[in-house]
Amino acid sequence: MENTEKFTNNKQIINFITEKFPLCFTAGSTPAKPLKIGIFQELVARLEDESRVSKTQLRGALRQYTLSWRYLHCVKEAVKRVDLDGVEGDDVSLEHAxxxxxxxxxxxxxxxxxxxxxxxxxxxxxxxxxxxxxxxxxxxxxxxxxxxxxxxxxxxxxxxxxxxxxxxxxxxxxxxxxxxxxxxxxxxxxxxxxxxxxxxxxxxxxx
Structure with missing residues (x-):
């Protein structure tokens, strides 16, 4: 039977999206990748049928992920941003870096x-x-x-x-x-x- 128990904290949600989108989100010692601008909207659309997490929870988890030192280290000028499937897109701008x-x-x-x-x-x-x-x-x-x-x-x-x-x-x-x-x-x-x-x-x- 599919697990329908709701996530209760950001750590659980980050682990979930890392497992579901491993080419986009990383964990542990694996270097992080700059996320595509608008990745939140993509997450919401892809997880539309996921009852264990709300938009508010997803937003909070994504904010925690992108404020981590490991993620901030990877946001450098000219590095390619990735979408949920790991497809490279626009470069990180100097301003964002x-x-x-x-x-x-x-x-x-x-x-x-x-x-x-x-x-x-x-x-x-x-x-x-x-x-x-x-x-x-x-x-x-x-x-x-x-x-x-x-x-x-x-x-x-x-x-x-x-x-x-x-x-x-x-x-x-x-x-x-x-x-x-x-x-x-x-x-x-x-x-x-x-x-x-x-x-x-x-x-x-x-x-």
């Missing part, structure tokens, strides 16, 4: 900046000089949390939208990310590290 490079750089800068902050914090905790109780109470990590939260307010489900920049309350320090899908009860957010998490709106803060 420059936009992809800028997006990739900004994403990596944010991730590396977060990693640097984490490393510095860990080094400060391990440093021999940080042995007195008063200094531990005024550790830089706590000051950063106060500054972050003072500029943001808790999110409500109604005000969230796709591509909106938010901060996710994970542990003590809010983590920056981008909304990629707003569902009935939850919100899917792609962190700057590339990881995708599903949280409730009350766990998000916005400007």
């Amino acid at each position: 420059q936009h992809a490079l800028k997006t990739l750089k900004e994403s990596k800068d944010k991730v590396f900046a977060n990693k640097k902050k984490t490393t510095n914090t860990e080094n400060e905790k391990r440093a021999p000089k940080k042995v007195h109780v008063p200094k531990r109470k005024t550790a830089p990590v706590k000051k950063e949390v106060v500054e972050d939260l003072s500029n943001y307010k808790p999110a409500t489900h109604a005000e969230l939208s796709v591509q909106q920049v938010v901060k996710v309350l994970l542990g003590k320090v809010p983590v920056s990310g981008t909304v990629i899908e707003v569902m009935k009860d939850d919100v899917q957010v792609q962190l700057n590290s590339g990881m995708v998490v599903k949280v409730q709106a009350k766990h998000l803060i916005v400007e």
